Amino acid sequence: MGRLVTAVTSSLTGATMLAACLLFPASAQAQGQQGQNGLSNLFGGIFSGASPAPSQPAPGPGGAQPWSGEDGASGHPLMTAAAIREAAGNFENCVAGMWPDAARRGISQDNFQRFTAGLTPDLRIMDLMDSQPEFTKSIWDYLDILVNDNRLAKGKEVLATYKAQFDATEKAYGVDRYIVAAIWGIESNYSTQMGDRSVLQSTATLACIGRRQAYFRDEFLSALEILNRGDLRPEQMRGSWAGAFGPTQFMPTAFKRFAVDGDGDGRRDVVDNPTDLIASTANNLKKDGWQSGQTWGFEVVVPQGFNYMLADRAKMMTIAQWEKLGLKRATGQPFPHPAEKAYLLAPAGAQGPGFLMLQNFRVIMKYNPAEAYALAIGHFADRLRGGQPFVQPWPRQERELSRSERLELQQLLAQRGFYKGTPDGQFGGQTRDALRSFQASSGLPADGFATSDVLDRLRGR
Template sequence: MRSTGTLRTNFFGVSLIALALLLPGAVRAQSSGNGLTNLIDSIFSKNATPPQAATGQGATGQDGAPPPWSGEDGASGHPLMTAAAIREAAGNFQNCVAGMWPDAARRNISRENFERFTAGLQPDLRIMDLLDSQPEFTKAIWDYLDILVSDARLAKGREILAKYKPQFDATEKAYGVDRYIIASIWGIESNYSTQVGDRSVVQSTATLACIGRRQAYFKDEFLSALEILNRGDLRPEQLRGSWAGAFGPTQFMPTAFKRYAVDGDGDGRRDVVDDPSDLIASTANNLKKDGWQTGARWGYEVVLPQNFNFMLADRAKAMPLSQWEHLGLKRANGQPFPQPAEKAYLLAPAGAEGPGFLMLQNFRVIMKYNPAEAYALAIGHFADRLRGGPPFVQPWPRQERVLSRAERLELQQLLAQRGFYKGTPDGQFGGQTREALRGFQASIGAPADGFATSEVLDRLRGR
């Protein structure tokens, strides 16, 4: 299920492009399979970063069709993303596809089916713009959660849980995975099958396998998509999804389908698109194989004490809940931790001004599904709400605004001038920027929470 996307690590905000499309499916492909699970790592600050981009359609023209390729160089600066390189690769597209036949044959794909499923295939060059987009504006984590964990989506989720109760019952018994988490993924990935994407997965993955900077990764996805069709699990008309190749209500990538898809109802096919039994069971199998702990929570909302050392808010610094309690952290609802020996790490997605969260093993499992903490937090919270839990107790600092890309670039440049930032300023915030910002905050006596605000930027400007 990890999908691939255009979105770069942005520690401080949720891309408005991803938000407008509500497409969690595309970032997972960026990060799965090829050791890229840190691509969207640590995406929080005063404001947080996105989930993925599942349908990835972007703006449309007056006729409703996706716009054509811009014809411009990609923003990444990669040599394979120049306009000239894209045109050259597009001109060789047919030869590239035909050249993958020996690899397809080694996967037991018949020559007849290879020819059938690739006949008339043309590249979708609009994907090149989506692969390399750099959104100028971002959206705050609280706005992101407001959109994804909405009353309407919760109501639909409860309908889904009731409608498919037998399937959820069977899946919980077989896999030990919480039905509310599965229903949450279904709701956030595709708004309960209403936003699954409409691009041909074969066309999208073939395009990316032959053109652009991710060819090696997408060659495997393309050949895996052909395997799915060759085996007969899905029909070509069912294999439609995001520009990145994620498909179905819970957004499987073709390689993830191969690893995790199961036949939930015993009909001989693994149909994660139109068969609820297969969809629910396959999603559960994914989580189970990634280490889901039956009966355990994903985490707890916590209240942080005054003058807390935010250097402890680090995924690598997991401690028993009892130790966190000793440091002054309390559950926001005032209840005790039921398993004090469980280890957790602290996430503070809005810094010193917002709620904190102690994240357990199951939160890490959700992040294997999609390596974005904003996404995993939305999934966990949505699941809690589906089972009847309340909203978060503590308020978000909604008065804060998100920095523009130009401001993020300026912040990095100013941190570099002061000797805090050693990287190359690019307007994209990751762990290195967070550490640099913490150093500056500590130097001026501010809480070293590593989250950017306009106030911090003004201090760097000397105002």
């Protein structure tokens, strides 16, 4: 689950990987998520003691793609090829050195030795951790992929099959069943795309090699706790390269916080037990602040000439205040609770639909902090409930900028004094603010939407 991986690449299922490739959710770039699945490649080398790691990449089992043997794109000193090889050569000692921490967590020595025996590093993860896609997905392409007729049909089938479990969970936790079903569908396409990497191997690799070792040390030890307690078996804990597993993609630390024994059998099985899975996912949302009986947001029509500097997550206003500024529901219906506070999201700028986002949208973003992901979850849940597609069209004529073009746009904004950060080709809040300032100075709608026309204007064409 991307929601608890706020400083690292998240669960990397199909949904998060796509979210990570979108331009507008800056947090998704930090996640890596989002995503969500080159998940089946295992590095086959065995490293122990001071034995040197291989100087050249070796093919993984079954011809799986190996580590590139190259420096990571982040430029972090622990992501250089030399540093990775050195850490890989010390992998066995690194894992063994975590025994005292494991003992403090109540893990028996027998179980520690049993579950860590034969672990080898999966160095292909180093490439995935530092990957920087050259091309990105547009928000409309992302939604088209995730919210489709086949997935809707399967979601309705799941809701009917597990009606009793959804009924009990809604009563116990007050969380909308359609949101839970949407997360299940988008994270793993209803348990058909969960990833096939060993959670223990992935988290051990990341705990000993690369730039996020402290974070993943906790994930690795938490995975051992889960196995030691007997909630899951090692073969059940298979998932993304970052360690997320199960139909709704729990990280090990998230499992510890949110997993519940929904059917009272003494185990918290979020992989193969639908009762535990549904209840645990709902418990996660409840503890993150889900407001019972409330929706996530509304599609709105934004009037011509609107000041898009107000389209900012930090600029919360009541719906009544937004109405005074000319915003209306795209369906033509009245807003049910004008006193609710919301912020305006305009993922495709002035050319696309707007959305007023409520508290529950922020809760979904705690699950995975990409606005694209949260929008897909909310919309998919509405469609499962019987709602219609979005009313307003997307600017499908616009193409997404390549990474080299994004980098150039940042450099040109910096040359003009609008951008103060370090150009890296990844768009976050600082880039959007700089772009808005440039657009405003040029008499354009200051919506922060990066298009080829804006880039051409920056180039002076």
